[in-house]
Amino acid sequence: xxxxxxxxxxxxxxxxxxxxxxxxxxxxxxxxxxxxxxxxxxxxxxxxxxxxxxxxxxxxxxxxxxxxxxxxxxxxxxxxxxxxxxxxxxxxxxxxxxxxxxxxxxxxxxxxxxxxxxxxx
Numbered sequence: 773x774x775x776x777x778x779x780x781x782x783x784x785x786x787x788x789x790x791x792x793x794x795x796x797x798x799x800x801x802x803x804x805x806x807x808x809x810x811x812x813x814x815x816x817x818x819x820x821x822x823x824x825x826x827x828x829x830x831x832x833x834x835x836x837x838x839x840x841x842x843x844x845x846x847x848x849x850x851x852x853x854x855x856x857x858x859x860x861x862x863x864x865x866x867x868x869x870x871x872x873x874x875x876x877x878x879x880x881x882x883x884x885x886x887x888x889x890x891x892x893x
Contacts, residue, residue: 788873792866795874808867813855822850824871827864835861 784796793808804815806823814822826848827840835844846864849856859867 788877790873792865793864795870806828806870808870809859809863810859811855815853815855819850821851822853823848824851824875827868827871829858830864831867832861832864834866835864836853 782798783800784798787795787797787804789795790837793806796805796807797803800803801814802816804817804820806813806815806820830846830848835846844861845858846861847856855866857863
């Protein structure tokens with residue numbers, strides 16, 4: 773007889789999405805899920821900030837204007853994280869757009885929360 777393991781259900785809240793991917797927040801696990809480049813990757817907030825920093829430091833203009841015969845790929849690896857991305861220039865731009873939108877939504881949420889609590893207090 774087989775023992776069945778029941779996994780707890782994870783509730784996602786979508787933070788931001790584009791046609792290329794989405795970022796979800798899981799309050800029950802205190803983490804973020806990025807659905808991008810064909811995989812769903814789990815990040816804590818600290819690693820999400822590290823991913824943002826790594827993506828923002830890629831010089832897209834230099835990659836586009838570089839005439840060497842090097843492949844147009846970037847490997848994004850975050851220390852203390854199990855995930856890495858091997859992305860083309862278009863995927864880098866798409867991931868950057870996804871991260872920018874996510875952090876704008878988080879800042880907007882913080883502003884709204886702050887304003888509502890000022891009205892109540």
